[in-house]
Amino acid sequence: MSFTLTRDYVKRGELARRSGCNLETIRYYEDIKLMPEPARTEVGHRLYSTDDQRRLRFILRSRELGFSIDEIRSLLSMVDSGDYTCGEIHALTQEHLKSVSRKIADLKKLQRTLKAISDDCAAGDEPDCPIVETLISD
Known part of the structure; x- marks a missing residue:
């Protein structure tokens, strides 16, 4: 699925800048499935929605508070299911x-x-x- 860049979507560099997070950290969170696979432009650039940006802030804040990856995964699982x-x-x-x-x-x-x-x-x-x-x- 391809998307065109709108103000609701940002590329990974912009997401990193806005969040104060390293590009490689975002990629790592995608690799370990804390972040979903992002949408892509027609030429393959990753695009992050407002929900993706909120999710990254949730992950980063959780890490600041010392939650482990497994604890964050549990929290996100509950939040994602809406059944908590x-x-x-x-x-x-x-x-x-x-x-x-x-x-x-x-x-x-x-x-x-x-x-x-x-x-x-x-x-x-x-x-x-x-x-x-x-x-x-x-």
Whole structure:
């Protein structure tokens, strides 16, 4: 199916510019089927509709919030089917929030450990470094 360029459709370069997204990222989202196969002009240029542009914004915003590709796929599947409840979306978001909270706890533990081993170091010219010793020891 061929389309002519109208103001409702944009080429991939324009979509990338508008969304702040790399061209290759858009192609990747098409390859993994998060984005649908776009319409094409008679000479084969990809054309993205307003719905395609909204979908890309949804994907990009979801990625900014740390949702995984699989989580985004689940969200989009629910949205695409139109057969979802706010409760289902909330449940998926709550699972993601738990994952983020675990990561934050792990990072705080990492921060405390790095601070502790850094505090033990005089940062001088001596060849013996307590940081290296901590990293080597069991």
